[in-house]
Amino acid sequence: MSAHRFGYVVLIGPPNAGKSTLLNALLGQKLAIVSPKPQTTRNQLAGILTTDDAQIVLLDTPGVHIPRGSRLNSRLVEAAWQSLAQAQAIVVVLDAAHHARKPDVLESDLKMLSRPVERSGLPVIVALNKTDAVSDKGLLLPVISRVAEQWPGAEVVPVSALKKQGLDGLIGLMTARLPEGDAMYADDELTTAPMRFLASEIIREKLFLQLSQELPYNTAVAIEHWKDTPKGARVSAVIYVAKDRHKGMVIGKGGKVLKDVGSQARQEIMELTGRPVHLELWVKVREDWTEDDHFMNELGEDLGS
Ligand SMILES: Nc1nc2c(ncn2[C@@H]2O[C@H](COP(=O)(O)OP(=O)(O)OP(=O)(O)O)[C@@H](O)[C@H]2O)c(=O)[nH]1
Ligand SMILES: [Mg+2]
Structure with missing residues (x-):
């Protein structure tokens, strides 16, 4: 061998x-x-x-x-x-x-x-x-x-x-093409990324799938609170948009877009964690965040790297 x-x-x-x-x-x-x-x-x-x-x-x-x-x-x-x-x-x-x-x-x-x-x-x-x-x-x-x-x-x-x-x-x-060496991770470990990051990504994916044109590129997601309780996880996330006029588009008519994003993301986060999830989504304007290195560094801190 x-x-x-x-x-x-x-x-x-x-x-x-x-x-x-x-x-x-x-x-x-x-x-x-x-x-x-x-x-x-x-x-x-x-x-x-x-x-x-x-x-x-x-x-x-x-x-x-x-x-x-x-x-x-x-x-x-x-x-x-x-x-x-x-x-x-x-x-x-x-x-x-x-x-x-x-x-x-x-x-x-x-x-x-x-x-x-x-x-x-x-x-x-x-x-x-x-x-x-x-x-x-x-x-x-x-x-x-x-x-x-x-x-x-x-x-x-x-x-x-x-x-x-x-x-x-x-x-x-x-x-x-890899050098000889022992495994560094347990054989059932899938990623080094924290669950918070994966959850924020799932929400972002649903936004990418739901929103059109430039809008997905102007949204970012941050997990604000994550509390594990005996009944499951209580998660609250903020969707940042770059312009005031984007806010209504992310929420959608009668809140439909946000509701769909939330229910699709909740389902997938539940599958990932294997536990019930209560997910709350908020939309906030962070003017021109795509130019704001400080803000983007803060977002990256969720990565745990
Ligand atoms: N037909 C076909 N489509 C594929 C295949 N692999 C990926 N796609 C599609 O290509 C699109 C982009 O796939 P992604 O995996 O997001 O591509 P990516 O390279 O990670 O893109 P970025 O993250 O934007 O750089 C999706 O619609 C995929 O379903 C493939 O093997 N065949
Ligand atoms: Mg990709």
């Missing part, structure tokens, strides 16, 4: 490539929030994958892009690049369905990723994701050869995070 391996693998790639979906698929459980909108993930999130011969700490990261506009956007990209420093291997996650149709997007994504990835000196695996959405697999060949040309030492593996295809192969490739 080969030696046990342990290490950190960062999932990095453009927004909407399916990094968070891939993390969940690899773990076999939903941990990271997912939405069809780009820039859903805002913080690094560690998921612990324990197999017979390895423990892999997978780091989900915000999508990398050329930051324009808000401080929030720059911080997302900084958080993603910083994650490289913690890792022993990189999985570059690309939306191969998009790239098969748009070679120019592949070029600009590779251009954006190449310097930091190459500078890290880490072994690279490229997961060509969303292959379920490519009907003619021949269309993947130019993507594969272009990626192989960019990173000659890299392994390139087609996967579908959504349909859970190609994942065993990917786990094998990650394992082979």
Whole structure:
């Protein structure tokens, strides 16, 4: 039997490539929030994958892009690049369905990723994701050869995070690139993230799914109180919006949007904690918070890192 391996693998790639979906698929459980909108993930999130011969700490990261506009956007990209420093291997996650149709997007994504990835000196695996959405697999060949040309030492593996295809192969490739070492976490431990953070993320996911246009990007969630009682958890959370006029949109007509967000989030937090949850949501205006580093640092403190 080969030696046990342990290490950190960062999932990095453009927004909407399916990094968070891939993390969940690899773990076999939903941990990271997912939405069809780009820039859903805002913080690094560690998921612990324990197999017979390895423990892999997978780091989900915000999508990398050329930051324009808000401080929030720059911080997302900084958080993603910083994650490289913690890792022993990189999985570059690309939306191969998009790239098969748009070679120019592949070029600009590779251009954006190449310097930091190459500078890290880490072994690279490229997961060509969303292959379920490519009907003619021949269309993947130019993507594969272009990626192989960019990173000659890299392994390139087609996967579908959504349909859970190609994942065993990917786990094998990650394992082979990690150093020998003992597991650091118990084999039933799923994440290092605190429950408060996961709960705030679940609420944010429901907002991303319910709200349209720019609104999701201007909302943030903080857990204000969390009390565990014999009857379950009593949780109170604040949804921050960046403008006064956003407040009514988050609440919705007759409070409908907020009510739906609350009941969907409560259900999922209950599943995560395995206990009854009483969830109260408040909406507050924090003028232009997406430019406010101090406020965003405070929000990050919930992460426990
Ligand atoms: N068809 C298909 N869709 C996928 C696959 N993986 C992810 N998606 C979809 O792609 C969208 C984005 O998925 P996410 O996992 O949130 O992507 P991400 O890379 O984490 O995005 P950011 O956090 O915004 O950077 C969602 O609608 C997913 O359902 C896949 O393998 N096939
Ligand atoms: Mg994500």
